[in-house]
Each structure stands twice: as structure tokens, then as C-alpha cells.
Amino acid sequence: MNAIVSASELAGALAGPQPPVLLDVRWQLSAPSADGTPSFDGRAAYAEGHLPGAVFVDLDRELAGAPGAGGRHPMPGADAFGAAMRRAGVSSGRPVVVYDGGQGWAAARAWWLLRWAGHPDVRVLDGGLPAWEGPLSTAAPAPEEGDLVPRPRAEEVLDADGAAALARSGVLLDARAGERYRGEVEPIDRVGGHIPGAVSAPTTENVGADGRFRPAGELRARFAALGAAGDAPVGVYCGSGVSGAHEILALAVAGIPAALYVGSWSEWSADPTRPVAVGPDPQ
Template sequence: MKPIIAADELADALAGSRPPVLLDIRYRLGGPHGRPEYEAGHLPGAVFVDLDAELAGPPGEHGRHPLPDLEVFTEAMRRAGVSAGRSVVVYDASGGWAAARAWWLLRWAGHADVRVLDGGFAAWTGPLETTEPAPERGDFRPAPGALGALSAQDAGALARSGLLLDARAAERYRGEVEPIDPVAGHIPGAVSAPTSQNLDATGRFLPAGRLAERFAALGAEPGGEVGVYCGSGVSAAQQAVALELAGYRPLLYVGSWSEWCRDPAREVARG
């Protein structure tokens, strides 16, 4: 199953006898909370999920967006109606970053049937709703580990002996600027691969073949494992979607740079 779904495919699925659970993950890093946008209009039946509160734990030693408390995440998914055997579609309005975080967490927790709306909220041309739905409570039961997650030690080792991609903007990778974290630079051995290059001018993912060419040029082996990190494990999840779409097996370093740079014993590269 592809990790993305087109808007017209989603419209057909929503009109079917067993529509997918639809999750609205609109969120902007450092920006306003996404709920007002959701309340102003969302896809029919969509449930709002708070990235900071339900898809991440409190900031701390494991970074700005560490893995959420499993009970909190489980409750959020059950409240939204996520159940075994039922598909899930997630969307946002920020290049797939936030939606991909939900995609990755659900996949990591063992829910295989989940896709990201390609192009996000802007791609949807169907009707919108302003009322909040009350879906039947789901029976989601997480089984963590179904999708690969990297620790800081794992990420450092992969950068030395495999392929670890840095999904941040190139100037942050080079250490020329660092607007968020206390230290500038990148994990030694990591390769720069900004997420903006996964999308076309309309905000949709590039075709699988073009993505495969992109990652192969960065050193990915056909069908192989590729690690990825960003600032705090959000935008890197979008890169994980692109990697899977291109036929690779993504491994996400959830703590990412915001965890790595907290420990002065870890080496930092620049340039």
C-alpha cells in the first residue's frame, strides 16, 4: 500500500460503506495552535489531533518532540475512532510534516493501514464542515516497534556506516543558522536532504521514480534502510513517507537534532 492518497481517491473512500478515519493534524512549528483552523472548516468527519499534546511528549532530554506517552497517544486514537482493520487518512496544511508525524506514529505502533493526503488540506476541493464529529470509540491497541526508530547511538552509528539523511534546510545542516536549537550543525556523517525537495510546486509528493532517483543520488541502496532526522522528529517523518513511497525502508531518529545537541559529548559537524 502506498503511504499517500490523492484527494479524489479520498473522496471516493469517504463516500463508501466503510469510510476511513480522518485525522486533521494542522500545525505549524512555533506558530498558532491548529484548532481554530479546524473549527473554521475541516474535511467531513475529520477529528482534530493536537501534535504537541497527543503526538509528542513534553520537551526534555529526548528533544522537543519526543515519543508521546503511549497511553496518551492510544486514548487520542481511540477517541478519534481508530480501530483494527479500519483505514486511517491524515492531513495537514504544512507540506505533510505534521500529518506524516501521525502517519509514522500509527505505523510504528502497528497500524499498517494509514495514508497521508497528498497535497494536504489545499488539495481538497470537496465540501467542508465546521461541526465537530463524535465518532464511535475505536479499539486501537498499539504494538510499538512495527516501524524502525533510531536512538541517538543508533543514528550516530548509521551516519558512520550507512546512510543518515538530515531533513532540515541546507543552511541549518551546514550550521550557518540555527533558529531553534542551542547548537548549530549536524550529526557527523549525515547527508543533507531537505524535505522541500520531496514535493512539487503544488505541494504534492514527487512521483515514486523521481524520489527513488533523488535518494539513490544521496547514496541509498535500492530497497535498503535509510535513517532520517530533522530538528525535532516532525519534518523528518515527511521524509520517511517519501522514502517509503520510493521503495526504501525508513528509520526515524525521533529525538533528532534537538536531542543530539543537548549532550556536549556528542560530536557536531559543520559545513
């Protein structure tokens, strides 16, 4: 099954006999305002207009645990995540489509978590809300309680030691901007640079100017050039496990399985005993 869905395909599915559950996961990485609240309010954006029937999901509160030693967006507990998804109406036997404001990172985080939880049919709206040409709604639905019970798939997740090992034995892709990988700038975390052995693979290069994914063949060629081809295991990390989920989604479009280091650079760089590489080369 394709991991993404076009707006026209989604419109057809919504008109069909088993319409998917819609999750609106609008979020963006931004500095907090003076009082400590996020400068972007996804819930407010949702209230101004969303796909009819879509339920808002808060990335910081429902798709991540509390920030701390595990990074800025660590894994949520399986029980807490399952409860959040059931409140949103997610059931194991009903398809799910997730979308965000167009960047795709937040929607990919929800997609990845639902896959990790064992949901068999979840896709991301390619291009997000800007790709949708149908009507929008300001009504907040009251979904029927879902039945999803997470059955975590351990193979989808890397910890710090696993990421370090994969950088030596397989392919570890760094989804952040190149300047952060090289250590030239670091606007968020304690120190700049990358995990030794990781390959720079900015997730922004997986999409075109319209924010939609490049064709699968182009993505396969891109990842092959980065070493992600053949039987070598592949892993991905980013700043805090959000844009890295988008890279996992691009790899899925290309037909390449990969695991996510969820703690990512926010966890790795917080420990001064872990090695840090700088410059354009993996080592």
C-alpha cells in the same frame, strides 16, 4: 499499499462502504507569542473548516511527549498515544487518512506514529487540505471509541547512539534546510551543524510547487543519488522528529524503508558531549 492518497481517491473512499477515519493534524513550527502560547492555533483553524467527519489531533499534546532531554517532540508513551487515537475513533480494522494544512509534516508525523503502533492501513492526503475540492464542515464530530492498541515496532525508531552508528554503517539523512545542516544558521537549537556522517537531504525537495509529492521514480532517483539505494539501512532525522517523518513518508513512496531518529537535532545538540560537524560535507 501506497502511503499517500489523492483528494479524488479520498473522495471515492469516503463514499464507499468502509470510509476511513479522518484525522486533521494542522500544525506548524513557529515561535510562541508573548504569553508563551503557539502563534499558530491548529484547533482554531480546524474550527473554521475541516473535512466532514474529521477529528482534530493536537501534535504537541497527542503526537509527542513532553519536551525535555529527549527533544522538543519526543515519542509519546504507547499507552497515551493509543488512548488519544481511540478517542479519535481509530480502530485497527478501519483505514485512516491524515491531513494537515498542506506542508505535510504534521500529517506525516501522525502517519509514522500509527505505523509504529502497528496500524495496517494509514495514508496521508497528498497536498493536504488545499488539495481537497469538496465541501468543508465546522461541525465537531463525536466519534465512536476506537479499539487501537499500539504494538510498537522497534525497528521504526532510532535513538542517538543508533543514529550515530547508522551514519557510519548505512545512510543517515538530515531532513532540515541546508543552511541548518551546514551550521550557518540555527534559529531553534543550542548549536548549528549536523551529526557527523549524515547527508543533507532537505525534505522540501521531495515535493513540487503544489506541495504534492514528486513521482515515485523521481524520489527513488533522488534518494539513490544521496546513497539510499541497495541494501544499506537508512535513517532520517530533522530538528525534532516532525519534518523527518515527512522524509520517511517520501522514502516510503519511493519504496525505501527507513527508521526515524525521533529526538533528532533538538536532542543531539542539547548534549555538549556529542560531536557536531559543520559545512557541506558529511564529515
